[in-house]
Amino acid sequence: MNIVKLSAATAAGLSLLLLALPAHAQTEAQKALAGKTVHFLAPSMPQFAALAKFFPEFEEKYGIKIVVDEVPFENYRQKSLVEMQQGTGTYDFFAVDVMWLAEYAAAGFLEPLMPYVKNGDLTDADYDIDDFLPRVISGTGVFNDTLYTLPIGAGPVGTTFRADVAEKAGFKLPERFSPEFTTKYMYDAAKKVNNPESNMIGFANIPGRWFWGVTYLPYLFAFQTPETKGDEYVDKDWKITINNERTIASIDYFLSLKEFMPADSANWGIGEATAVYQAGNAFGTWNYQDFVKGFFEDPETQAKVAGKNVHLHTPAGPSGVIDPWFGAWSLGVSKDSKNKEAAWTFMQWVTSKDVQERATQYGAGPSRHSTYKSETLAKYQPWWPGVYDFMLKETNPDERVRVPEWAEISDIMGEEGNRVWIGEIDSKTAAANMEKRMTDAMRKGGYYIPGRNDLPKQQWRDLTYYDRLPSEWN
């Protein structure tokens, strides 16, 4: 046997050996964690249901037991904050919404993660944190330059429409991110097909008092101009800027969609609007990319609409501005956990390339470059690859300003906006009320203390901050 043949045989043998090995060989430190139980607090949402399918596999592989407490989304923030604040360590890791990171991290409820990422004894060698999309990881998990959480999925907010209904009405819906899809286009298209007598409403909107502060935002942004970008809520000195003609126009536009809604819809939340759409009784509705598979494209539970949808972005406004919003859930280790290493072992496993890619077939979303480019994602959720560039270059993690006061700001917008919807006040009064009450909230937060020089940086004014490689964070 000559040297070439010997080398080839050796290489082939090694390759076979490598293939035979499990994707992630366990380290001694990981093996030592076998027998531990970690407790996870999560909201009842489709993407967490997708991850739950992998728990048995993890438990078998690592010998660490996962106990999950699922809480309805509307009660989740309350429950998680109370648990964290009590500091009992009942839960070892939490699901964290992108909007709550500032509050949780500033309060010291979460463990910084980079030491774990860099710990080769606890993190699989092929974890590759730089495989995460920079804006997704920085926008979801970084606070004050420190990494606190890992994203399980992150996607833009958008709209979903029935392509078959449009076709029947004689028009074809535009492609995603086409400049043709504007607020005017959306209104006109909804009006064209709106026929409540035949159980088809033009647009199932979500105006409920507790949702307005979320579902109205695409229009607040759409009605901005390139010059007002960045000043949607506050100026450079944190002075509230919401009372202006753009806000008023966006509220009026949101209100114009009321024309397509049933009389008893002022309290509609995501559940009601989605149910109407799933029943085949609405032409369009609001979506969040991570919900698409679970809410609109499951042939078993949404037989009337699955496969008939077009998933678009939120419409561009008169100046062509599109809402740069993305939503995301991530996982963070509790500062008070007594099983931090076991919790991390699970987190790094469930957010690994392999598991994230496989989870997409059950409805979980991508947050890694490799997952976006995978055949599995293209096969099971073909609406995702089209948003890859948007997630890389257009998203603004501070579309909702990530300050601890946001919960109150969102509530104020929801209440005032919903009052316009039910006819109690007009849009001008709502904008004025929002400004006054949001200013009070910021004042209470200490933003206007003369001489204060430790206010948060407004990173959204230079989005390159969010474009650092994930491994560069502390």
Place this chain on the structure above:
Amino acid sequence: MSISERTTTAPPMTLGQRGILSRFGPSNRAVFPWVLMAPTLIILFAIGIYPFLYSLYIASHNVILSKPYLPRIFVGLYQYQALIQDPEFWHALRKTLIFTVQAVFIEFWLGLGLALLFQRQLAGITFMRVFILIPMILPPLVAALIWRYMFYPGAGLMTYYVGGITRALGFGEIPFLSDPAVAFQTLVFVDVWEWTPFMFLMLSAGLASIPRQPYEAAEIDGASSWRVFWTITMPLLRPAILIAVIIRTMDAFRTYELIVIMTRGGPGNATTTLNVFLTKTGLEFFDASKAAALSLIMMMIIIVMSFVFIRVFRSKTEVAE
């Protein structure tokens, strides 16, 4: 060894044991009752008095639970002052009072009517009595969920059938949970559905305890049913009415699950009562100090209302006697 042998061979008490017994035992009539009450008092302090004192402490400081890094500054009565200057507080207080008065008023008269009706010996009355009590037995959360789905837009039984009738009559659909005024009345309706049985139960017990003699005397005198009701039944029923009304008033004043599940305080802020406002402040914004001040104000309101009820009823009872 027999039992008697064992009893007789028990070791004698030491001097120390005898001392403890004489100091805290039944022979010390001044101390022994306190010894018996001690477990109850300790529990009462732990779950009643300590939290109350802690609420007073929190309300006099600036504590935001989601910002534990902020220093706890003593702010005196600032939280109360801020609440009194807050239009949201006054709006929520007004809504709470209207809700309480409306709900308790309707529940009282319906409950009394049912209690009077069920005094008669009618066929199937035992079954009916159990049937009437079902709403009260349901956990408030379950009752609220049932009604939320009954009023579910487009799909609920109430929206479907009542909406069908009103549409047929040309009035269109009733926005049960979407119109501010209608949503508020819908909540009152559900509260009445759930808690009228409680009034019925309390007043039935009250009616059963009224002696027969006054009625017999009235019958001999030829008094009308109306007069018997106002001059005998109502005055003698006052203690039961007082307890039932006070309990229901306190409950209605604190209604939470029903409102949060059915309307979450909306539409707008049409159904935002004090308890909804309190929960939002404490558990959404985590402003513990403001929430503590608000809960203390709510407690004061309930105490004052109960005190007024007791005074009014007691004075009327004394007049009647």
